[in-house]
Amino acid sequence: MCPRGQGKACPAGAALHVEKEEEVRDRRSEEVGSAGSMREEREETEGGGSTTETAMEARAPTGGPPVIIDDHPDDSGEEDNVAVHPWPYLQEMFMYIGMKDSSYRMKCLLCLPKVTEILAFKNSPSNLKKHIERKHVHHLKKYEELTSTKRKRVPETPTTSIKQTTLVNTRTVSQRSIDKAIVTYVVQGLRPFHVVEEQPFQDFVKELQPNAKIMSRLTLRSMIDDASRGMKRAVTEAMRRVDHIATTTDCWSVRRRSFIGVTAHWIDPNSLKRCSAALACKQLRGSHTFDVLASALNDIHSEFEIRGKIVRTTTDNGSNFIKAFNIFGEDENNNAIGSDGDHDSASQPGEEEEDQEGDEEVECVDVSALLTEDDGLEFQLPKHQRCACHLLNLIATVDAMKATSNEGYKKVYRSTFGKCSALWNKCGKSTLAAEMVEDACSLQLLRPNSTRWNSLFLAVERLLRIIKEKGEGTIRVICTDLKLPMFNPAELAFLAEYATVMSPVAQATNILQAEANAMMGWLLPTINLLTVKLDRVKLPLKYCKPLVNALQVGIINRFGHMSGEPELIAAAILLPKFRTMWTKDEATIKTGTDYIRQHLDEPSLQIGDGSRSTSSEDDDFFSALQSSQIQDGAKQLDGYLACSSDHMDLLKSFPAVCKLSVKLNTPLPASAACERLFSIAGLVFSPRRRIVPEKSWKRL
Template sequence: MASKRKYSPLWDHFESTEPKKAKCNYCSKTLAMSSSSIGSLSRHMKKVHPTINIKLNRLERIDDHEENASSTDLDQNVQEVPTTSTATSTSTAPIATTSTATTSTKATTVRRSTQIASTSMKDYIEIKKPLSLIKSQQLDEQLLKMIAKGYHALRIVEEQEFRKLVEMLNPGYKLPTRKTLSESLLPKAYNKALERVKKEIVKAIAVCITTDGWRSVTNDDYIAITAHYIDPDTYKLCSVMIGCCNYNESHTMVNISEFLHEKFCEWNIDYKITAVVSDNAANILGAVRIGGWRSVSCFAHSINLLVQNSLTTISETVTKVKNVVEYFNRSLPGARKLKEIQEQMNIAPLKLKQDISTRWNSTFDMLNRFFKIKDAIIATIAIIRSDLALSPNDWIVVEKAIPILSIFYEVTNEVSGENYVSASKYIVFCKLMSNQIEKFSAETTEPIKAFVTRLKDEMMQRFGDVEKNVLLREATILDPRFKQRGFRDIKNFDTAAAELKSKIGRIILPSERSNIPEPAEPSTVPSKANSIWEQFDEEVARLVPENPVAAGIVEFDKYIQEPLINRNQNPLLWWKERKAVYRCLYTYMLKRLHITATSVPCERVFSKAGLTLNDRRTRLTTRKLSQLMFISCN
């Protein structure tokens, strides 16, 4: 039997899930209803969502429109015909003439009526044709996505020029009001995205979390949480934002730990957490420790602190460069003069970059740009501000500091991604950075010599024990691009390899768990002592280990002996091709290579939040900002 069509406007706000049941698009509550009445849906909307308008302005029928137009014309005809007949009766002209005039008048009237009716029909079909309900809903959803992902204000639907643009693009689409957009469409789109992301994260075998805190321009505190996992179907590293929530409690270790635990339970991933990546804030690290999760320090934050602490050895030169940059950025005549001299020297005009202490690699960007237009800067300063001139020794310091800082610039950019494996590079980059810094040990320029020495000390302090971190060293070994080659000390690899073999031997695969044989009863069938296969079976039995730990050792040794793949290849695709060969290693790999090396994903969330909640949008509530961020990041 065909299902009954749903004509009520209430179905714009509900979704039919089961027979006689419907789910609210705003609060996701499932309601029961009778076979012939949807009164429960109406009562729910009035009680729980009273601000949402459930009335639908129905369009006029074409027949009614034409009938009204025709009746109006006929009324005019009725008024015109008696006038003609009266004139005919009092006229001395022949009757035939009167009859002709009457016929002509009726024809003109009918023609005018037909033109009016056809014009109305054309206007309705070509210009005022309404969109279907599904199409209108799709346009509403796309409008909300544009606002969330483009950091637009909700009031854009009230701007006159935007409304004119939409009218020109599709006259049949009626823009929702700002209130409808805020109180109806936004919660609906948020709940829809929430259900979609929850369905996706269910497939994850292991989840890595990044978290950080942020304070908005309205002095509201937020905590962002992102989740990262390997999709076992597509073999891609996936990232989702599971919350950018307003947090009004005291930022103590206990409170933050409880907040994180509640979020993990809400998403049903509390038993899948393998690591929590955060910056070096003491309260976040303490919260992770209280929660019983493993912690990984953000690699990018650590590098930034390392560089900032070491730059104090060349602070005198850096300060002089900052003063010059500030002058040209602040003085319009100075900026114009610098541009003119660059053009005279046939140099592509470049603007100077300002150093910002909270922005990673900004000192390198400033010095690198400064040195690129060295000649133009020297000439311009000599003309307009000779007191800002740098000494020859300062220029030597700038020139020699750039290649040293470029090491950390390259590493920071490469580990900050979230769509490719990065945790396995943590130990490798520490090894490479140490080797590169060692090359500058023979430097004779005093400030640079002190700079290099300080960098070595900071590296040893922050990354001296990085190869002893269980998560990072196992991730390095399980990455077919690095394996043992990623370690600086081979002893640390041997220790990690022995532990990994033991862990792999304890893995019980799902197929093995269901096929564990029960104790067999003694067989009554006599064995063939002199079978031709007896010797062969004994040899095979000696080669195939029965101990699971021994089997894990064999699998691990075979994996280590395979050649390394190119470092630009995707290790997840390599594991996809060898999934059946290294079954235990593959299962364990899913719990390590999904870990991110930095908490940059949270920094990106806050950057988007800052673009959405700016000085012109301070009235945006914390709840709406959280919903907009969820839609924008997912």
């Protein structure tokens, strides 16, 4: 029939049909003739195990040789044109058809007109080479020439686009994260606010995040205010969860402004670790009188809602702080109240004569004078603690100078430190002298500073270190070159003895000025051990015995009243590190244990059955009858003292002892924490920020 379906014979169409049938028959005969070789190729492939070359075969119904069937007609060339050849340098030998599982389907162009499909791994064309070796040996040399240079396979187009997209869009940062990072950079980096308006900074942020928006100075200030309020809420909430808090405070002046700083410290009842926070660093206007300081402290304590929780406040030995706590302190207020009570009770008999007043004259009193009169109750301040490190510094400087009352010590002292001062001043004022010392000694000399603890000892220690490492000759050469008087052997020996005597004092200062580990219970053991060490170093001394005597007298005068304070003794006993081993004075130990036994019976320290109702007055009245259900405080103390462990976790085994220990050891023996606050404040209040308003600076 005609292909067009017109119902008439079509000679051209018939001839074409006959010609196509003959072509199919010829093709079948050629395939049958080569079936044997194809079968051998398949068997070798199965035996090798690593070759994936396959050919679609089918058995003849009569059980004859296999027949290769072309399941992929030649019209697949359209797919070849679209796909990218995995090995472009082999395009003249193999055609890429497509993918099958994780392998490439390749068609051998050398086998045409026979269609042979080969599966090749993605990472290697080794199957293609094996096919060349078996079927087209005469093309093997050409194949090796094509593969002689290491050509990287061209990745597929979709994969390339995906990887490129991943590299470009690696991370998207939100605007909120950018703002937070800028605030952190300004606050932690001590940068001025106007840095966000500088073009280099804006270019830097844009380079990192092109879509970022840079905040203005006003927005930055607003965000810092919000962060400050959030931090204040967090600190207030943390202190609300504890029962006992200690504070340190000090005053500081810089760039014609005065400030008061306050830090808070407490012990976490669960971990028994020290926690600290800066409460305020606010400006003080006017003179730093005792009433101004008392008012500022009272306001800060009230602002953070800790007035009733503060056990002690540690300050330096300034007369204004001492007077403020003498007048408004806890103990003095109680005495004032007691005296007022006595006065009231003494005047009670006179009240019986009220009916006999009659026509007595009325005395007029100025009400304003009564209202302005200071009765000591205007402010409520906690118990005061003088800074132990400041006291040790006074002992090492003021009290140590009293040793010069001994003429022998005075002579060698002035001679030695006169030469030391000349050397220190020369190196401090002349860069040439400083460079000469550094070149000869590989170290710089330290200059004493009257406001820095242990500065004189550290300067002498550095000088002795240079002498020990470089020899006495080096110092003599330096003194000669700088035209300074040289040290004689007696003066060098005096410096060595001075460093030996002052070393325990410096160690005690370093121990007590710690913040994370130091507690109030460390005070008396440290001072007691300092006295013992001074007694030990005193015996072999030749020049500095008067210095040791002066230091011991200073310790007694400045710490003597503390050594007998029951609360401080109990604080040391309730630390597992010390207990009763820090002193051999039985009276001192008895004073501390009696204080502990007395205060362990307080209801707040008893750990009883939490399910017991306490809402009724009868329950409170007869609560003592249920003491058998509660571990006796005295038994807890005896068990605690009998243990040998020195770890703080030991206290958790004795709840009442632990509570009392936390209360007594919450204060710090030194105000160094507030000094560190001022060190940070000095960096914050830099010349670049001198025009920052007080409100914003305080929040920084």
